Amino acid sequence: MGIKCGIVGLPNVGKSTLFNALTKAGIEAQNFPFCTIEPNAGVVPVPDPRQDKIAAIVKPDKTIATTMEFVDIAGLVAGASKGEGLGNQFLANIRETDAIAHVVRCFEDPNVIHVANAIDPLADIEIINTELALSDLESCEKRLQKVVRTAKSGDKESVAMKSLLEDKLLPHLNEVQPVRSLMVNDTEAELIKTLHLLTAKPTMYIANVAEDGFEENPHLTAVETLAAEEGAQVVAICNKLEEEIIELEEDEKLEFLETIGMEEPGLNRVIRAAYQLLDLQTYFTAGPKEVRAWTSSRRHRSTSRPCHPHRFPKGVYPR
Ligand SMILES: Nc1ncnc2c1ncn2[C@@H]1O[C@H](COP(=O)(O)OP(=O)(O)OP(=O)(O)O)[C@@H](O)[C@H]1O
Numbered sequence: 001m002g003i004k005c006g007i008v009g010l011p012n013v014g015k016s017t018l019f020n021a022l023t024k025a026g027i028e029a030q031n032f033p034f035c036t037i038e039p040n041a042g043v044v045p046v047p048d049p050r051q052d053k054i055a056a057i058v059k060p061d062k063t064i065a066t067t068m069e070f071v072d073i074a075g076l077v078a079g080a081s082k083g084e085g086l087g088n089q090f091l092a093n094i095r096e097t098d099a100i101a102h103v104v105r106c107f108e109d110p111n112v113i114h115v116a117n118a119i120d121p122l123a124d125i126e127i128i129n130t131e132l133a134l135s136d137l138e139s140c141e142k143r144l145q146k147v148v149r150t151a152k153s154g155d156k157e158s159v160a161m162k163s164l165l166e167d168k169l170l171p172h173l174n175e176v177q178p179v180r181s182l183m184v185n186d187t188e189a190e191l192i193k194t195l196h197l198l199t200a201k202p203t204m205y206i207a208n209v210a211e212d213g214f215e216e217n218p219h220l221t222a223v224e225t226l227a228a229e230e231g232a233q234v235v236a237i238c239n240k241l242e243e244e245i246i247e248l249e250e251d252e253k254l255e256f257l258e259t260i261g262m263e264e265p266g267l268n269r270v271i272r273a274a275y276q277l278l279d280l281q282t283y284f285t286a287g288p289k290e291v292r293a294w295t296s297s298r299r300h301r302s303t304s305r306p307c308h309p310h311r312f313p314k315g316v317y318p319r
């Protein structure tokens, strides 16, 4: 079904490092016929301990995980929504994704250039979120111009869209608030879908920390605090370390993970969090030939609620 998660962020914050680790993990874990779809997109198996348990009982010829596609998108800069730094092209790439993994630099390293010359994750997040909101604002303004005309002729959907744009979307975006935090009912949610807005996509933050940056890291704390306010998830991970781990042979990997006190590669948390972000559900089929995981969507909307409410109790992140 091709679920896509875009890796988004400022330039040089570690997006490709994460992508490389993710896609190498994919290739190593399974031999996919279409593993690399485009130079910057890769299919990744979703690790699931339940499937491992089933496979241990059934002992099938092969085990097939369910998959997700990750897309490494070029870095955005301030002014991207006005075309700065090929911004329009990159924003169009984001538009094609189902969810956003927003990589934020939370590591100090004088050897790695930061586009703003300062490590300030909240400022970085604001730049990206502002560009996405401005881009949506422009899309909504354009759409309003169109529907104003069609609404005059009494077209029911145009009338509904016009009031949604005027009363809800434009005021919200003018405050530089993401559409995913807007309270909407089912009908409005369906209309919003047709606008393909960037800030309506479910979003999580990937805090890219230093190898020793998981504890007492004020940058990470800042991101976690902001995310909790937004009801978003944070996955703290050292992308550089993940890239190194993925190069190791399987037995070396396990030994290395044990020495650094990790049960599994941090990548698994990224993949699982992305999967949860899309509110997907896995079911399994098992037989002597194969144990296979399948994906189905379980999103049911009933009452008025934010476009994408948080799915974790506040302060509890899949770390
Ligand atoms: N956690 C980390 N600690 C230290 N260095 C890191 C970490 N993560 C990434 N780096 C380094 O940061 C540099 C930039 O990484 P990368 O190329 O992945 O960034 P990017 O976000 O893809 O950049 P661009 O937007 O320009 O494509 C690389 O030298 C990489 O090794």
Ligand SMILES: [Mg+2]
Pocket: 015, 016, 017, 072, 074, 075
């Ligand atoms: Mg890159």
